[in-house]
Amino acid sequence: MQFKFIPLALALAFAGSAGAQEVIKIGHVGPVSGPSAHLGKDNENGAKMAVEDLNAKGFKIDGKPVKFVLQLEDDGSDPKQGTAVAQKLVDAKVNGVIGHLNSGTSIPASKIYYDAGIPQISPATTQTKYTQQGFKSAFRVVANDAKLGGSLGNYAITKLGAKKIAVIDDRTAYGQGVADEFMKAAKKALPSAEFTKEFTNDKATDFNAILTKIKAKNPDLVFFGGMDSVGGPLLRQMKALGINAKYMGGDGICTESLPKLAGAAAANGVVTCAEAGGVTAEQQKGMDDFVARYKKKYNADVQIYSPYVYDAVMTMATAMQEAKSSQPAKYLPFLQKIKYQGVTGLIAFDDKGDIKDGALTLFTYTDGKKTKIEVIK
Template sequence: MRFAKTISPIAAAVATLLACAPLAASAQAGPVIKIGFAAPLTGANASYGKDLQNGVQLALDDANKAKDNVIGGKPVTFELVAEDDQADPRTGVQVAQKLIDQGVSVIVGHFNSGTTIPASQLYEKAGIPDIDPAATNPVISSRGFANMFMVISSDAQNAGSAGTYAVKTTKAKRIAILDDRTAFGQGEADEFEKAVKAAGGNLVAHEYTTNQATDFKTQLTKIKASNPDLIFFGGLNPQAAGVMKQMRALGINAQFVGGGGVKDIDFIKLAGDTSDGAMAWEYGRPLESTSEGKTFADRYKQRFGMDVLSYAPFGYDAAMAAIKAMKAAGSSSPDAYRSALKSISFDGITGKIAFLQTGALKNGSSTLYQVKNGQWTAVTTVNGS
């Protein structure tokens, strides 16, 4: 005869608790909110893309550790979904669709204007906010898109400030331009030219190259014939350093001025001795100019084992803008938090984050740097649209 085993009340209670533990942990963890990110993570611009990605990741780390990381009454986890757009417009569009299909609640990206412009058309159609941390062509915020936001100044502000400064402060009499014909480089060059002419400056030459070129002697020889005292380059490193070196090799002693994306340590390394005296206009205020910026730089290095390259603080602010808007709205649904994003205002790492009706950054800033004794040194910061 077989006897049924009896289970004590205590054992039964323990078994029930163990069985429910995974469910309780799952409930406590709450929903996962996907934050999309796109930038070049391979190729010539990969260092900028990775710098941006790290900035976004640091924002998500901070949000996930925060005691108030609750949306709609539930604790949440923010998860980064990163894609490599290779700085290529066609790949950028493919990546955009991939992020949409993965159900992200927001996109932070892209890096290049040439990828941001076509990719953002897909985000607009899908109704998903795209917060731009680095691309600066004025077209981005001029199309009337409801889902386009920028936490960085446009070329109209940055390169415009450069053009005005060249005429009124540097007192350049004969100004020349060289750009790489990308949406970014050409956008900078065009805005610089507009500002020079508006300030009554004298433009003596405007030459073009490509973003793959390494030899600029043909263009620089033509520019040399116009006897310039200042040359503005619209494009990124390492080309900017190559232009600087070849200027000096050809005996051109004009003041070199670069736009955004030129001021980093690679320029000094690549340009060598010729880098001294070079100038570059960068978006935002100097990181070291505020206690928040200094703290960010220290935390970034501790987390990733390297210094901030350039755009990481903008990536951080872009991600935080989305997170704050979602918390304010109590939802990660774009239709629910979009209005909160439009009206958001907070002190970010890069400055005050608030948007115009167009989605452009309100009262952005630009800073002029100059290489002195092998170091980039801030000269002046210009505020305002």
């Protein structure tokens, strides 16, 4: 038998071309450290599930199998850290970005992605400003603060009968934004309503001073703009001071962790919160299946946004497939016109990058469990 000598470099080149597969790099950014780490980890898990599903089914672009990989980054809910990791993802030449979670990190990072021409889909940013900057690369798969805060303000007056309202926000882009929209809508619904306005910050633990002022006003409802890591202890201290008002907030407090953070203060029916997003009855099975898969895989409950992260990844991948390219400049126009039926419902964007017909889900807590009240379109 005769053996033909093939140079090693040539042999490796042949082997490489035979098994060559395009690698598509998706960046994911969320706070996996700091006070909102439980929410950031939930988001990260949703991104991992999506990429594993895409790779498992042999996803193809222009008829060729591709492999998705995630570059996971932590912004710690800090704007400076957020812009640093955004630049890191740009330098790594990622094909797209899913994130960020907080409005305060998403908004400054969006300029960096826009300048680099990299599409960004946020699964959780609700501050209205995010999609009003004229950046055609920025999208979100949840309703914005104008809808979320506005719906809560109207609900507080028309359904909960609030007349004396205390509003507290944590001065972040998200917290201030949702609180402002809440007040605007509540004042419109009942011009004679009395308002008290107080501020804290997103790392505070002692609320005695502002709660003492609020107690003197005897409110029937307290609205908090911020995240559960502050909102839970705030509710606990309200109860300890004898403030027996209803408690309301946006998606930042609308988590499975709130009863743990607030303790007995999150008693049945005390809290009303809204989550940006929500599924109607005909979509419920898809969401239930996702929740069950998530629980089995991570031995944890979905917090809020992981299904939206999952859908954001799938939406981006579908735009690439329709464009027959993973290059940002080529698939961005297809992302702008996308119609993707996801776990959370139909995803399509308006000319600003906001989701069309974004839903909200109102919740309360019963026996320590988050309980759906209704979905609002």
